[in-house]
Amino acid sequence: MKEAAKYLIIGGGIAGTTAAETIRQQDKDGSIAIISDEPYGLYSRIMLSKPNFFLEKIPFEKVWLKQTSWYQEQNIKLIAGKKAVELDVSKKTVVLDDGTNIEYEKLLLAIGGCARKLTNPGSDKKNIFVLRTLDDAKGIIAATKTAKKAVTIGGGFVSFEMCDMLRMAGIEVTLLIREDCYWKNLLDETSGAMIEDALIKGGVKIIKQAEVAEFYGKEKVEGVVLKDGSKIDCDMAICGVGIFCPFSWLESAEIKAGRGILANEFLETNIPDIWTAGDSAEFKDIIIGETVQLGNWVNAQMQGKAAGLNMVGKKEPFKLVSFYTTQGFGLTIAFVGDIRPKPERVIINRGSKEMNSYARIIIADGEVVGATLINRTQELSVISKIIEKDINVAGKEKELSDPAFNLSSLN
Ligand SMILES: Cc1cc2nc3c(=O)[nH]c(=O)nc-3n(C[C@H](O)[C@H](O)[C@H](O)COP(=O)(O)OP(=O)(O)OC[C@H]3O[C@@H](n4cnc5c(N)ncnc54)[C@H](O)[C@@H]3O)c2cc1C
Known part of the structure; x- marks a missing residue:
């Protein structure tokens, strides 16, 4: 046709x-x-x-x-x-x-x-999910109605939100992450520790440096074997191991x-x-x-x-300070702008784990290029403006590191 x-x-x-x-x-x-x-x-x-x-x-x-x-x-x-x-x-x-x-x-x-799927032996068993589409979500919703124990794999946003949802549904959750610290590639130790503490307080068991070897069970998944030989029983698994x-x-x-x-x-x-x-x-x-x-x-x-x-023929360049926010386990987490760690970038910490409010402001060549915010999302919009307007913050490091300093005064 x-x-x-x-x-x-x-x-x-x-x-x-x-x-x-x-x-x-x-x-x-x-x-x-x-x-x-x-x-x-x-x-x-x-x-x-x-x-x-x-x-x-x-x-x-x-x-x-x-x-x-x-x-x-x-x-x-x-x-x-x-x-x-x-x-x-x-x-x-x-x-x-x-x-x-x-x-x-x-x-x-x-x-x-598309959500990346694990290819380990047994990964085609029922009740092993990824979450990208509405059909994926329908499958997970159906499984949570009877599941008692779940394993979530991977330490990204979706996995974090899934842990929260599963706990609210009264399901026992074990979270497997490859790294030795949560969101290691994007955050620092303090942020990772805050998120881990919240997950643990919320009843999630975290196993770090965990590599899946295989899934076991008959038709449906009954558990996961890790590369170190340990076994975790579960009746559903959600994999959040990236997209392509x-x-x-x-x-x-x-x-x-x-x-x-x-x-x-x-x-x-x-x-x-x-x-x-x-x-x-x-x-x-x-x-x-x-x-x-x-x-x-x-x-x-x-x-x-x-x-x-x-x-339609206009010549419009795309320009946006990008951001992402997520909530779970009593935390609101936001990433704004370019948060990639690079050796030449300066990172200013604002707040602390003890305050349960912590931001990292990322500076390149005297200008803010990005920030990660935990329980400080009220600063997201002002930071976006500072990034967009290319405001020079050189010499203002002390103020930026003071959690009481009003960022709007830089605008
Ligand atoms: C569970 C989940 C929660 C999220 N939560 C947040 C959030 O809280 N905040 C946030 O900012 N972002 C969130 N995101 C990310 C956000 O949803 C995506 O950034 C956004 O949907 C991307 O939109 P898109 O149109 O570019 O791509 P998509 O939404 O992926 O749409 C692309 C479509 O193209 C189709 N397609 C692909 N190839 C073909 C083909 N060859 N032929 C025909 N169709 C094709 C795909 O199937 C899909 O339907 C979340 C994502 C997921 C999966």
């Missing part, structure tokens, strides 16, 4: 859907099609790991962000439950897994990320990729008339002057908007 769309969008998540919405605001008549390999319209992926949704304290319907009627009203064709499997950039066509061939004028790759961008089908089209699809500040790829946005974009960030890939909702939404504008 042959079809055509002036604007073809692969991926119906927040980036792809926002791009479609933005294009429609600018071009009332141009045909727009969204291809999604999930059988749904836009839903809130961020809600999937939040206890209210999981423990069914809010109606399930709250997960839907766009109803079928919205696509009809906007004259946006949603082709759901179909995967794009081939791209021919010379013919400007995309082929779907049912053989449909779609010609495009402008193409957006908003293909997000599903771009392998684009390789023959010679779209340049690193960890994500490479793009400039206008979210254009190396191929004319093809853009990328959201979690799949490894883009030139004009605030930090480097190529980065992010994984957060607001970034994906705002990139969808910028890509949409660029696809």
Whole structure:
């Protein structure tokens, strides 16, 4: 079957859907099609790991962000439950897994990320989950209704939120992390210790430097064996061991990729008339002057908007101080801006573990580039502004390290 769309969008998540919405605001008549390999319209992926949704304290319907009627009203064709499997950039066509061939004028790759799965022996047993999609969440919700013991694997945001949800459901939880300290690659020892303490107080057993060797059980998982030979019984396991961008089908089209699809500040790829946005974009960030890939909702939404504008012919560079917040076990944790530790960067600590309120402000060349905040998320917005305005804070280290110092006075 042959079809055509002036604007073809692969991926119906927040980036792809926002791009479609933005294009429609600018071009009332141009045909727009969204291809999604999930059988749904836009839903809130961020809600999937939040206890209210999981423990069914809010109606399930709250997960839907766009109803079928919205696509009809906007004259946006949603082709759901179909995967794009081939791209021919010379013919400007995309082929779907049912053989449909779609010609495009402008193409957006908003293909997000896929959860990495463990491949250890036994990892195909029932009740071993990842959490990326609504269908994954439905599986976990069903399992938590009868589970008594769970193992969560990996020390990321989703895993942290899952531990909280599982404990609220009254399930015994063992958290396995590879490192010797929580979020070692992003945080320091103090932050890691605060999070670990909160998890332990919340009833989570943490096993550090833990490597899964295999899962045991009959059809369903009954436990995990670690590489040191120890065994942990469980009736469900949730793996949060990272995500990857599903771009392998684009390789023959010679779209340049690193960890994500490479793009400039206008979210254009190396191929004319093809853009990328959201979690799949490894883009030139004009605030930090480097190529980065992010994984957060607001970034994906705002990139969808910028890509949409660029696809209708505007020249809009993407500019946003990115942030991510999470809550659990009485902590609110936020990451803002560029928090990558680098030898030349200066880190100023603000607050302490004893105060149960602790921030790290990351400075490069006299300017704040990022911060991590534990129970200090009220400072997120002012720090974003300081980053965005490139305010020079050289010589202000003493003030910044004083938790009572009002950061707004730097603005
Ligand atoms: C459980 C969970 C909780 C989260 N919580 C937060 C939070 O609290 N705050 C926050 O800021 N961020 C959070 N995030 C991250 C946030 O959800 C993502 O950054 C955001 O959804 C990315 O949007 P996107 O549109 O770029 O990609 P996605 O939402 O991943 O959408 C991409 C879509 O494209 C589809 N697709 C991929 N390849 C193809 C193909 N070849 N053909 C057709 N379709 C394809 C995918 O299946 C998917 O439906 C969370 C993520 C998860 C998984």
